[in-house]
Every structure is written in C-alpha cells, then in structure tokens.
Amino acid sequence: MSLRRNIVSATAMTAMALAANVPALAQNAPAALVIGNGNYENYADLRSSAEDAERIASQLIANGYDVNLLMDAGADDMRRALSAFMATGDAPEHRMFFYAGHSTNVDGLEFLVPTDAAVATGLDLSYNFISLDAVKAQMNRDATPDFVVLDTGYRHFADNELASVLPGVTVSDRPATPTSDDDTLTILAVQPGTTNISQANRRNVFADVLANRLSREDQEASAFFDTVAKRVAAQSNGRQEPYVSGDFSAAVVLNQTTEPVPAPAGPTPREERLWALIAGSSDVQDYQDYLAFFPEGYYANDAKAIIAVLTEPEPAPTPEPPTYAIDPINKPFYIIRLSNIRSGPSTDFERLARLPENTLVNNLGRVEGTRWYQILMPDNRVGFVYDTLVSPWDGSELQAWAIAQNEATVEAFEDYLRAHPQGPNAEAAKNNIIILKEQAYQDALATYSVRPISQEVVIVRLANVRALPTTQSDVVTTLEGGTRLTATGDVRGLTWTRLDYNGTPAFIYDTLIVPYEGSVYEAWAEAVEQDTVLGYIRFRSRFSGSQFDTEALASIQALQVSQNQGFTPIGEQYVITRKSNVFAEPNGKSDKVKLVEAGDVYEALRMTQNERWIELRISRGQVAYIRAVRAEPYEGSVFEAWSLAEAEGSLVAYRAFRDDFPGSAFDDAAVAAIDDLLANQNTIQPINENIVIPSRALVYVQPDTNGPRLGVLPDNSVVVATGQGGSPAFYRINTTSGEGYVLSTDAVLYAGSEREAWDNARRSNTVEALNAYLTAHPNGRWLQEAIQLRQSLTPQAQGYQFNLGGLNIRLVPGS
Structure with a gap:
C-alpha cells in the first residue's frame, strides 16, 4: 500500500x-x-x-x-x-x-x-x-x-x-x-x-x-x-x-493586527547634536531630557537602557537561608492535585516547582507552628508544601492501585476493588480482570482436544452451558429444554460437546442434548406446522406420553370443534408476519392457494371461533385462509410504523420508530437510515443562533438556489437561524411567510459581529462603549452614527484632541 x-x-x-x-x-x-x-x-x-x-x-x-x-x-x-x-x-x-x-x-x-x-x-x-x-x-x-x-x-x-x-x-x-x-x-x-x-x-x-x-x-x-x-x-x-x-x-x-512602529532610518541633525552632547554622561536627567524631546528617536532605546543601568539599585546582600524547627515524619506522601512547591513555609516564598497529581514525595516533617510540610521531591530537592495538598501514601487508594498493577493478577485487582469500589481506577481494575480472565480462559481452552463436528442438536431439559468442559467452569447461560443449537465439536476423552452459542464456543454435558433430526422436538414442530387432526394423532402414536402429549390432545379437540362452528367477523387490514402458505380452506390439508410474504397486507374478513385460522381476501372475488399466528392487525403494527417512518424519512421519524419497536426486524435498516441522514452533507442540522444579513439577501423556499423564492431580507436584518447545512451551505430561518433558507455566504453569525458591537454600544449609551465600538470597527457601517452619538453625550469635548510638537490640536468634524 x-x-x-x-x-x-x-x-x-x-x-x-x-x-x-x-x-x-x-x-x-x-x-x-x-x-x-x-x-x-x-x-x-x-x-x-x-x-x-x-x-x-x-x-x-x-x-x-x-x-x-x-x-x-x-x-x-x-x-x-x-x-x-x-x-x-x-x-x-x-x-x-x-x-x-x-x-x-x-x-x-x-x-x-x-x-x-x-x-x-x-x-x-x-x-x-x-x-x-x-x-x-x-x-x-x-x-x-x-x-x-x-x-x-x-x-x-x-x-x-x-x-x-x-x-x-x-x-x-x-x-x-x-x-x-x-x-x-x-x-x-x-x-x-x-x-x-x-x-x-x-x-x-x-x-x-x-x-x-x-x-x-x-x-x-x-x-x-x-x-x-x-x-x-x-x-x-x-x-x-x-x-x-x-x-x-x-x-x-x-492574529494580532497592530502594526509595529518602524524604527527611524537615522537621527535628525538636531537629535544627533543633542545625543553628542550627553554621550557618556552619568546624569540620568540628561537622558530623560533627550527622551522628552525625542520619545521615538533613533537613540531612544539606548537612552532607556542607560537610564535603567544608572537607576539600578545596589544588589542587596544575599540573606542566609532560614532554618526551621521540624517535627520529623519521614514517611512517603503523595500530591493530591497540581501543587506549587515553595522554597519556604509560606506563599511569600518563591516557587521551586509545580508537582502534578499523584507525585510521590518523602515527607520530612511539619514545620513547627505552621500547616506546612518540608518534603523531598523526586529530583532530591527540598521544598515546602501546604498540608492540604498532600496525603499519606500508606493505606491510600494510590498505593493499593500500585500494588495491584505490580502483581497484575485477578486476585490483586479484586482486592483493590473490595477496598476501593468507587476508586478512580475502579474501571481500569475491572477491565484488567476481564482481560486476565479471558487470557486464562484461552490458555485453559488450549489444553483440551476437540474433534470438529457439525450437527444440529436440541436441549432435552433445563441445562447449564459452561465456558469449559468441566462442572467447575463458569456458567455461560442456562437454556430451556427444546432449545436448538449447533454442535461444533466433540471433546476427546470426555463426555462433553462443544456448541456454537451466539458465535462463541461453549460446552454442555452429553446427556443433556440429543440430535434434533428424528427427535420428539422435530416431530412436534412438523405436527404444529401441519396443524391437522391426523398429524396430531400420528404424533401421539409415535411419541406416546411425551412432554407435548397434553398440548397435542388439546389441538385435536380444538380442530374437531372448529369443524362444527362458524366464524367471527373481523373486517380490517391484517399484515402477514412471516412467509407462509395460504389455503383454500381453514385446514392445512387443503389445497395451497399461494405463498405470501412478511409485510403483505390483506383485508381480514373472518376468524374461526377457535381463533386458529383467519379468512383473507387475497384478490377480487377470492379468499384464502392463513394460520392466525402468522398475521396480525396492520394498524399499530411494526410494519405500519416502519412504512410511516420510511415515508417521512427524517431522523426524528426513524429514532421514534426505534424507541417504539426496539430490536425489531427493521432495526438494522433504521440504524442505516439514521447513519445515512447524519452522513449526508445536504442534511440541515438543527442550531439556534442569531445571524446578521449584511446586505439584502434572497430567501428560498428550499435549500436550493434554483428553486422558488420566498422573499428578500433587508440590509442588516437580524434573524434566528434554526438549522444549517446543505451543499451549498444554507441557514434555515423562520419568516412571516413561513420557513425559508438563506445562503450561508449571505449571512454572518451575530455573536462577534459588528452589528452586535453596535447594538451593545447603543444599549450602553456611554462614551466608553462608543469608543470601544469605534476602536474595534474604525471604518464600520455605523461610523457616522457612533461619532454623532458620542458628540451628543459629550458636547463640551467634541472632536479629537492630540498633541503635536508641544501644541494641543483639536479636529472637529466639518473643520
């Protein structure tokens, strides 16, 4: 690659x-x-x-x-x-x-x-x-x-x-x-x-x-x-x-825009003469006089540097390091959170270091009469820390976690969880236990020899399915009798069989399963599929006294009664819940009329009084019968809900469908539809932001510049955008004519815009606020209005005033 x-x-x-x-x-x-x-x-x-x-x-x-x-x-x-x-x-x-x-x-x-x-x-x-x-x-x-x-x-x-x-x-x-x-x-x-x-x-x-x-x-x-x-x-x-x-x-x-003041190309003759007169002087006043005449002069930086040297105070004598009385501790402590370490027992002392959370230090002792500890840092420097910023290492959660990590066994991590079930490393401990157990399981599994097979089997009674072929192993699940699974292996030398349980290997004792083919479970499924008196009689004859005998007898009696009873009217739409045959009569032995698919909708006319068969109108002038367990009312069904969600095709509709019908047959399709909508660049994502239209802009009915127009927004309009997206990008807005769309290139966010700055200045109605607006937007849209408003607030100080060569100059608008 x-x-x-x-x-x-x-x-x-x-x-x-x-x-x-x-x-x-x-x-x-x-x-x-x-x-x-x-x-x-x-x-x-x-x-x-x-x-x-x-x-x-x-x-x-x-x-x-x-x-x-x-x-x-x-x-x-x-x-x-x-x-x-x-x-x-x-x-x-x-x-x-x-x-x-x-x-x-x-x-x-x-x-x-x-x-x-x-x-x-x-x-x-x-x-x-x-x-x-x-x-x-x-x-x-x-x-x-x-x-x-x-x-x-x-x-x-x-x-x-x-x-x-x-x-x-x-x-x-x-x-x-x-x-x-x-x-x-x-x-x-x-x-x-x-x-x-x-x-x-x-x-x-x-x-x-x-x-x-x-x-x-x-x-x-x-x-x-x-x-x-x-x-x-x-x-x-x-x-x-x-x-x-x-x-x-x-x-x-x-992104600083302030331009640096360019250095002068060279001194003027007047400046050069003055500098020559004071060069080498040790009088601070000489250089201060130079700066008064030439504050940005060619030698200004030199003058400032010489002033700094001449005015620098004599260095103070280095004080002797203080000594403190210490109550000794000499035990390991750890830093609770990011902490400043000082050169003495007070915040007035300089900061030596900043130690992060959980740093291990040696607590030398408490400074007498204070709440400060003297500590030895990892780099062997001595410093001082406030007592609330450290805690003893012995018996701490941090020590327990260090022990667990060092031993790296299931028992060590379980000991940590028993002592600190809500500790900051609890999730990590649980994950380590899972990993170590899985590793141990894989190692143990590798010690067994399994002969591969592939056979459908059925559980004969309530049974534990285990992770390994031994009763000492963990129980993966407990399954009811009649559960069908695929056997994938025979453990050599042991009476255990390996099963495929939801894609994971699991083991069951041999006496708890039988091959599905030829079993009472297969025969019962066939009898239920036929749903005839003769089919149930043959089942009872073949498997006399089986666990399904009572249910088979009840089915025979219900079928015999239905032959002498009428129908209950229905008169509403029913949907097929699984692929099925429909028959010419309410009897599985009668002729098959057609094969119907899950999701097909028909008018249900009647139901047999024993509620086993439903009469459907499958075409104009033709009826047929389907087993009642394979159809249901369309209204309120998962099929109707899915059809409505597809018709609307929105994130809200698909998410509501998944909430109402979790885990349905359409769940994967709903997830895929949601992902497609989220990934689609044309999807308008909801927002709630004020936007400004700097120049007038067209409003469209749809996010499409080739589509019909709803109207025009005037200059400097402020509207609420309820959505953003599309290609090209649009903002969705609400107008008096309904919901519309404006191009993102025709609008800016109100937050941080010039319009927001002007609105703030007008609302404040102070000279300071107006000056802030003029500073941020010297060539702004509302420049004249801002100047006029400021003048009305300070009539006695109209115009701009500044000093030029010792003269005070005032510029008044219009002068």
Missing part, C-alpha cells in the same frame, strides 16, 4: 503566503507545525484529516505564521519535523502544533499514531508511535508559549493490538486527560474518554469552527479556544464537546 506523502517546508509556505498577498513574515513570527494523517497502512483511514490540515495551514499562513505542513507522515518524518519545529534559534512569538489523525491512550499517556505504525511486540509503542508527553516536555524547555491542538479520538483498533502485547496495561483509542501547565495550552477535539463524531459524519465540526474562528483578528488565546469549544458543542447539538486545559497564563493575542 503506497503512502501519499507531501512535506511543505517553511520556505515553500512563505512563497504560498506571498502568492496570497500576505505580508512578509517578521523575524519573530509565530511558528506552526500542522500534521494531517489520514491514509494509514495498518489502521482505519480518516477521510477528512488531509483536507482539515490543509485548511488550518492555509489560514495560519494568512495570519502570518511560519508554517510546516506534513501529510500522511510516518514515524521518522514526524520525529524529524517535531525536532526541527522545536530547535533552538530565534524564539518565535509562540508555537502552535495542530495534529489531525489517530492517537492511542496507554495508561493515561497519549501517543500519536504515524501512518506507518504497526504493532508486533511491546517495544513498538516506543519505536512506532510518538509520545505526546515527550513532545510537550521539549516544548517546555523554553519560555515560548505553546498551543497543542489535537483532532483525535477516532476508532482505529491499534489499541487492541497494543493491549495484547502489553498485559496489565489499559489501552484505549479515546484521548486521555492532558497535563496542565502555565505556558502550554492543550486543546482536544473531544472530551477525554469520548469518541470523535466528525469522520463518521464526513463533516469535521471541530476543524470547521477552528478554521473559521482563526480568521478573526486580535483574539486573546485562552478566550479564543474557549469560544471554539462552545461553538463546536452548539453546532453538534452537544454530541461533541472539545476540551481546553487549564492553568495557561501566558498573554498571547492570536
């Missing part, structure tokens, strides 16, 4: 930016590495990953990033790109790492899956996968703010292969909770432990929202990603909720 690889270098990306009329990159421009892995050699492909990565990379280029884009990258390509991305040199303003593809979660540690990843042994986890923790550790070596954006959480089955070679380890294709720190913000397309819906729907909601929001200017980073998460949750109706890590404290503005 060939891989589609396309690595776009930073140089090539710069050329693309110039072709798109993007300004040249600054020396310290933000840097981005974008990886889109979709074409996998050994795991499930992801249809939209490449397209999503290209969209994100293009938008980042437009925003002025130095971008490196990798498509369908193998492990070596990813490692080289990551190494180059984090290499030392001129530090970028910030770094952004975007990854769309598979990942796997191993005991809470996240690994990215290259396109050539494969699993044969436990060592492959390190060699063939990329550790996210290792990537973030490299990022944290410097103070550059970092953003890690992961569009993962897709099903791929690498977790199954890893679990088989890493016994006792919890492996999942659902993302783990990332660690939090103050200079790296981690964003997941889904909440930890959940599955991404995007690839199944062929529309990546997360990538759509992220690319759209990245195009906006001057966005504070933390607030930006919080908004992305909320938008994704809203547009997916809560089915997908992104995760944004906490504790990020770096001040980063994305």
